[in-house]
Amino acid sequence: MVEKLSERKREPEPQEDLYELSMKAANEALRNRAQGKVIIKGKDCPFAQGRQGFVKYLLHRKDWDKVGTPGWHVFINRIRVHSGKHNHQGGLVIYVLEGEGYTVVDGVRYDWEEGDLLLLPVQPNGCDHQHYNKDPNSVAEWLAMVFYPMWEAVGVGIVQKEEHPDWIKGKSK
Numbered sequence: 001m002v003e004k005l006s007e008r009k010r011e012p013e014p015q016e017d018l019y020e021l022s023m024k025a026a027n028e029a030l031r032n033r034a035q036g037k038v039i040i041k042g043k044d045c046p047f048a049q050g051r052q053g054f055v056k057y058l059l060h061r062k063d064w065d066k067v068g069t070p071g072w073h074v075f076i077n078r079i080r081v082h083s084g085k086h087n088h089q090g091g092l093v094i095y096v097l098e099g100e101g102y103t104v105v106d107g108v109r110y111d112w113e114e115g116d117l118l119l120l121p122v123q124p125n126g127c128d129h130q131h132y133n134k135d136p137n138s139v140a141e142w143l144a145m146v147f148y149p150m151w152e153a154v155g156v157g158i159v160q161k162e163e164h165p166d167w168i169k170g171k172s173k
Contacts, residue, residue: 033070034068036068036070040059042056051167052163053077053078053083053084053131055077055078056076059075061073073146075143076097076141076142076143076144079101081132082132082133084162084167085160085161086129086161087129087158088159089151089155090122091122091154092120093118093145094120094144095117095118096113096114097142098114098141099114099133099140100113100114100134101140103130104129105120106128106129107128
């Protein structure tokens with residue numbers, strides 16, 4: 001007679017349903033946002049020289065876990081002569097804070113002044129653009145806002161075409 005050997009197996013751990021995991025993550029994100037920063041102090045955000053310009057980041061991806069409204073990039077660009085030149089998918093909203101200048105988008109010049117709103121178009125293959133100050137003896141400054149989840153959804157990629165004239169690789173001023 002052959003004896004049957006029985007092996008006791010451990011019962012599988014109950015798995016959380018994917019819907020429940022999604023709900024848990026969404027509710028945790030809501031709690032974090034409710035406790036996130038509501039005010040970003042401009043004085044706490046220094047200007048720094050980068051390849052695109054002399055920029056002050058008020059809200060950046062690195063801060064999204066600390067704020068009530070993640071997903072936004074908000075920055076000020078101070079233009080003395082001109083910015084760098086780059087290409088991206090568009091979808092950027094720029095509000096002119098001070099001065100007057102112009103932006104060249106795909107070879108077309110658009111003049112702007114304090115109080116104007118510049119909208120870079122979302123279009124296939126992105127748009128080449130560069131910003132200029134009309135009066136290098138005074139400051140031209142604007143605030144840009146972009147919602148990154150929208151950028152990611154349209155497949156944004158940024159290609160630097162020309163660096164800002166004051167940018168030195170590896171150094172921030």
